Amino acid sequence: MKMLAADYAARLPGLDTHSLMHGLDGVQLTFMPMGDRDGAYDPEHRVILVNSRVRPERQRFTLAHEISHALLLGDDDLLSDLHDAYEGDRLEQVIETLCNVGAAALLIPRTLIDEMLSRFGPTGRALGELSRRADISASTALYTLAEHTTEPVLYAVCAVARLPMDEGDDEGERPAKALTVRVSSAAPGVKYSLRPGTPIPDDHPVAAALDTRLPITQDSYVPFRSGRRMPAQVDAFPDRHRVMASFLLPVRAEAAPV
Numbered sequence: 001m002k003m004l005a006a007d008y009a010a011r012l013p014g015l016d017t018h019s020l021m022h023g024l025d026g027v028q029l030t031f032m033p034m035g036d037r038d039g040a041y042d043p044e045h046r047v048i049l050v051n052s053r054v055r056p057e058r059q060r061f062t063l064a065h066e067i068s069h070a071l072l073l074g075d076d077d078l079l080s081d082l083h084d085a086y087e088g089d090r091l092e093q094v095i096e097t098l099c100n101v102g103a104a105a106l107l108i109p110r111t112l113i114d115e116m117l118s119r120f121g122p123t124g125r126a127l128g129e130l131s132r133r134a135d136i137s138a139s140t141a142l143y144t145l146a147e148h149t150t151e152p153v154l155y156a157v158c159a160v161a162r163l164p165m166d167e168g169d170d171e172g173e174r175p176a177k178a179l180t181v182r183v184s185s186a187a188p189g190v191k192y193s194l195r196p197g198t199p200i201p202d203d204h205p206v207a208a209a210l211d212t213r214l215p216i217t218q219d220s221y222v223p224f225r226s227g228r229r230m231p232a233q234v235d236a237f238p239d240r241h242r243v244m245a246s247f248l249l250p251v252r253a254e255a256a257p258v
């Protein structure tokens, strides 16, 4: 799927909405209100529908997702492999996941990922810049960047969220807010993960970056939900109301060259 999408993208004149449609001969693109659906591809009428009521960034991702559906339907080998391996709901799920993978591969040129990693290293800053330059959501950028990172790094997008109220809290009381992990992903081979909702302590560099709006790089720790603090080099890159963070984990002592 990734190769299908990347090959398709390589033949396009650009990656804006108009250019994205260029490779699909005879397929029409229609924007219309679609309730809570993001989009759809109708192979019979050769139409891609995109919900006109959602954010432009999301429309673009949806368009790339629907194009992936069209590419998949045009690839008999891949399609028959999928039908042999899965059926029913599971097949649907696998196809949806594949089309998200295809969308990311369409919208994020491999050369841009390599450029961000060589300029900024596997950092929160690389994550923020990739999201901005590819014009994709921070979570899409995060998964893709993590996948291409060779160092032992955890990435996270952190933002302030309301904490769920405990039962028995005063009804009149306003829910507390806290800086938490929204989405996180690790480089291949890293066995640790940061669950969404994990709170960031006030004295952590990620919290300081949000307060000061300044990027911070320093030796600190990964604030696991269990309370465990694992030493890590933290790069915290503020982006409006969020912080793009990376945690470079120490190479395990026994694996280090003597």
Ligand SMILES: [Zn+2]
Residues within 6 Å of the ligand: 065, 069, 096, 099
């Ligand atoms: Zn879909």
